Amino acid sequence: MKVSDILRVKGGTLYTVSPSEALATGLKTMSERDIGSLVVMDHGELTGMLTFREVIQAIVRNGGSVGTTTIRAVMDDHPLTCTPETEIDEVRRMMLERHARYMPVMDQRTLMGVISFYDVAKAVVDSQDFENRMLKAYIRDWPVDEAPAQPS
Numbered sequence: 001m002k003v004s005d006i007l008r009v010k011g012g013t014l015y016t017v018s019p020s021e022a023l024a025t026g027l028k029t030m031s032e033r034d035i036g037s038l039v040v041m042d043h044g045e046l047t048g049m050l051t052f053r054e055v056i057q058a059i060v061r062n063g064g065s066v067g068t069t070t071i072r073a074v075m076d077d078h079p080l081t082c083t084p085e086t087e088i089d090e091v092r093r094m095m096l097e098r099h100a101r102y103m104p105v106m107d108q109r110t111l112m113g114v115i116s117f118y119d120v121a122k123a124v125v126d127s128q129d130f131e132n133r134m135l136k137a138y139i140r141d142w143p144v145d146e147a148p149a150q151p152s
Contacts, residue, residue: 003091003105004084006123007113014113016041017050019072023058026050026071037102039114040075046111048075051102081106082115091120 017026017038026038030052040048050071058074059066080100082091084107095103095117105112 001088001123001127002084003082003086003088003115006088006115006119007084007105009123010113010115010119012113014039014111016111017071018042019047019070019075021071023055023066023069023071023074027055027066030055036116037114038071039104039111040071041111045109046079046081046104046106048072048077049079049102049104050075053101079104083107084112088120088123091115092124095120 019040037051054074080098081104101117104114
């Protein structure tokens, strides 16, 4: 299974933000859309990711408030990325190593979508469920041999 399989099921809705925008604006978008991350784009280029992890760290550093902080000041400016052709097992390994919950999917310099650790886990579970159902159906329909011939 590849990342493109997840994107095909998930759809192509993307939420982006500019690095110069106020953190409060990004938080409002995340809250209104019930999402855990925003892709930070500058002049059509991926420049970072804003996730609830960076937001929490910024609020703690700022004494419990976002103040006038910009997204550029708190975003992850070296986000982990993958391609639509990346195998899901590789994505899981990469996300686990970096403790990443969200990963932009890039086709060269074009942003194709964002997948979450939840998306990856769901795809794996769905795939295993399908495989289990197929195996159970195969076993249930297993041909039964006739009684072996008795030697005369």
